Amino acid sequence: MDTPSDFRETQIVDVLDRLYEQYPDPEISLRFSNRLELLIAVILSAQCTDERVNKVTRELFETYDGPEAYAEADEEELAAAIDSITYYNSKAGYIKSACRDIVEKHDGEVPDTMSELTDLAGVGRKTANVVLQHGHEVVEGIVVDTHVQRISRRLGLTEETSPSKIETDLMGIVPEADWKEFTHLLISHGRETCTARNPDCSECVLEDICPSSKLDSEVDLSDGSEW
Numbered sequence: 001m002d003t004p005s006d007f008r009e010t011q012i013v014d015v016l017d018r019l020y021e022q023y024p025d026p027e028i029s030l031r032f033s034n035r036l037e038l039l040i041a042v043i044l045s046a047q048c049t050d051e052r053v054n055k056v057t058r059e060l061f062e063t064y065d066g067p068e069a070y071a072e073a074d075e076e077e078l079a080a081a082i083d084s085i086t087y088y089n090s091k092a093g094y095i096k097s098a099c100r101d102i103v104e105k106h107d108g109e110v111p112d113t114m115s116e117l118t119d120l121a122g123v124g125r126k127t128a129n130v131v132l133q134h135g136h137e138v139v140e141g142i143v144v145d146t147h148v149q150r151i152s153r154r155l156g157l158t159e160e161t162s163p164s165k166i167e168t169d170l171m172g173i174v175p176e177a178d179w180k181e182f183t184h185l186l187i188s189h190g191r192e193t194c195t196a197r198n199p200d201c202s203e204c205v206l207e208d209i210c211p212s213s214k215l216d217s218e219v220d221l222s223d224g225s226e227w
């Protein structure tokens with residue numbers, strides 16, 4: 001008899017094959033030209049859309065050039081420059097503090113290890129994973145954002161609820177070569193089809209292998225609610 005682990009390992013092959021076919025060029029949607037810009041953009045993106053972040057950083061990155069500029073910035077002025085972003089006051093403080101540490105502890109360079117990145121203000125494992133993958137080409141985990149969390153649970157790939165535990169489950173079944181792209185495949189699918197409130201199951205390439213399909217199930221496994 002197949003175990004849940006066997007089911008997930010079999011299912012993930014189909015999930016990856018179908019999503020790669022549907023989204024052949026998965027990529028990060030945040031706009032940046034260097035590692036520091038990437039770090040700042042990811043800090044700003046917490047509970048905020050990438051589209052909004054890109055609009056704000058277009059001018060922000062022209063105003064502040066390098067970690068010293070952020071470290072020495074007036075925090076109220078920095079907050080005002082990002083005030084259309086959620087939690088902009090807190091994020092201004094995180095950016096200023098993180099950049100001060102980058103200048104004082106890392107010779108002005110964005111760190112390239114998980115431990116050093118997560119020591120920076122406003123940087124958790126998800127943010128650090130993004131910076132490592134797209135800034136340093138270092139892949140040591142799977143970025144678990146809201147789309148990945150929702151869809152991986154909907155598909156039955158995990159029953160966990162915390163991002164760290166979801167990441168652990170996914171790392172056990174997703175081939176390591178696909179860790180980086182897996183996040184962007186699910187983000188693309190989450191934006192286009194498998195939305196939070198009203199997923200379009202009838203048009204979903206994963207519908208026949210999804211245990212949460214509205215066409216064949218009464219329960220959304222992402223949160224346990226009834227359709």
